[in-house]
Amino acid sequence: MTRTGKHSIVVGFDGSPPARSAALWAAEEAASRDCGLLLVHVVRGPLPELVFTPMSTPLPDAVSEQSVRSRAENDLADLTAECNRLSPGLNITTRVEYGHPTDVLGEIGRDAELLVVGSSGRSGLTRALLGSTAADLAVHHELPVVVVRDAKAADGRVVVGVDGSETSATAIGFAFEFASRRGRDLLAVHAWSDMPIEALAPVQNWDYNWNQVHAESEAVIARCLAGHQESHPDVRVERHVSFHGPAQALLDAADDAGLLVVGSHGRGALRRAVLGSVSHAVLYQAQCPVAVVHRHN
Template sequence: MTNSDDRRSSSKSGGSDRPVTGIVVGADGSETSAAAVSFAADMARSRDMSLHIVHALDFAPYGFGGPYMDAGGVYEWVEEGGKTILADAAKLARSIAPDVEVTTDLSIGSGAQWLVDLSETARYIVLGASDSGAAATALLLGNTAVNVTSHAHCPVVVVRGDERESGPVVVGVDGSDLSDAAVAAAFAEASFRGATLLVVHVWSDLGPGLLEDPRASELVPDDLEQEETAVLAQALAGYQEQYPDVTVERRFYVDNPRARLEELSGEAQLIVVGSRGRGGFRGMLLGSTSNTLVGKSECPVMVVRPARD
């Protein structure tokens, strides 16, 4: 009997051992993953990329595993269920993007780790938001989206909230080298979508209590405000020349970055954030900010990590 770690099947409608270089989307049979598959298929169609749909079953968190799991054809039964999920997802993808090359893959193991591994060569990873009502075997159960956005080597889009064809692409910046990756991705997305780019710089050196004061913006020294204005100008340097077709709107806020970006997600078609920021209370793109948006945004969220050396 084959060990569970070796149980992986691939199909193409047409599978291949070649590295995945297009868009990878996770499917688990839930409504949220169906939304992710639809989003990914449309993304692949519009960008002339291939689409790779994956489904993983991780029994370890539930105490299952070991030789007895092979008794009575349990794994075979699980695999058949996974193949059905993949077949349904592929059918959905092809109905949206009939000209896109669609491949599928099934694995038993950690879905999050598998997606991170695939991100080494993929252009994008697409996930549905966690669905607490999904089955215990769901790929996206628990913190998979958070784990993948924290460790992936390519941009990760978490599909949640409303998909809008109008509205701006919103990017949060904090002046760090790491947020530069988010700005670059946001300009590219705005250009591709023909959307306005709303660049948001939320900052404050005020204590958390003072941020609740409606006069907070009046408490910031003028020289600090000028410094933060320069931070935003530096973050945009070069990109407006590279993307002359993109209309850029800038907004400054003395506020909590998580709350402000969550609010803006109600009008955006996409929120773009980095995976972490420059640290301290001033840091805007800390993991907590991206994690909050992954869980609460009213539109899809793209989380971008800096390129590796």
């Protein structure tokens, strides 16, 4: 298998509604970047296992490999036509590959501009648990990964989490570039505490200078946004300081968002060992598309 995702947005497609939504979202994003779109249908074998695998098309056990490929190619042709109607003139290519979806998409997308997947595959279990392919790619893929649901339109503002970390800085850059290209407003959200609001209830009774806390939080946002606003003067920016935990603060802010941008991990060694509690929470619960950006991008 060779990589051909260079200068393209790579999309994993399995015929499910979230995967279709992901492809249509990616088509608009590719048009805004003036880059190509590569639609990849991954078939995982042997064929009898298809009914159990996310990001694969469930088919009868007795079908031949050729019939599986033909079905996948037909699905991709239909999707290509739909993407072309949405973004005329877009350079779209398609591939049918065999293997584990996470491995195949990760390899093809290694030199892509962006990797886009639906929030879940066809099985009921994966719909309940986000989808192993989306979750695995969000954790391990080095480039930005966008996970798209089909629950709502993606035409609102861009929301980005700000916590002062290097990962957050990378996410902020991604958010500004997206907002500038797509003509969106940007909301920068900083959560003052890692604790949920219920845990902060005793603290609120202490002799805290909450005006000072708010001012210091605003200073964190200003420091993190420095340079980005000057580079993207066309982006209208709002700032929000929340006294909820980071995940809840972002989910509340992204209720009507077109894109939520988070780093793959924030502060703390435990978070660096996994996806990150905040990224994990918003991937599972946010209804808008979520971009997961890693620090080293």
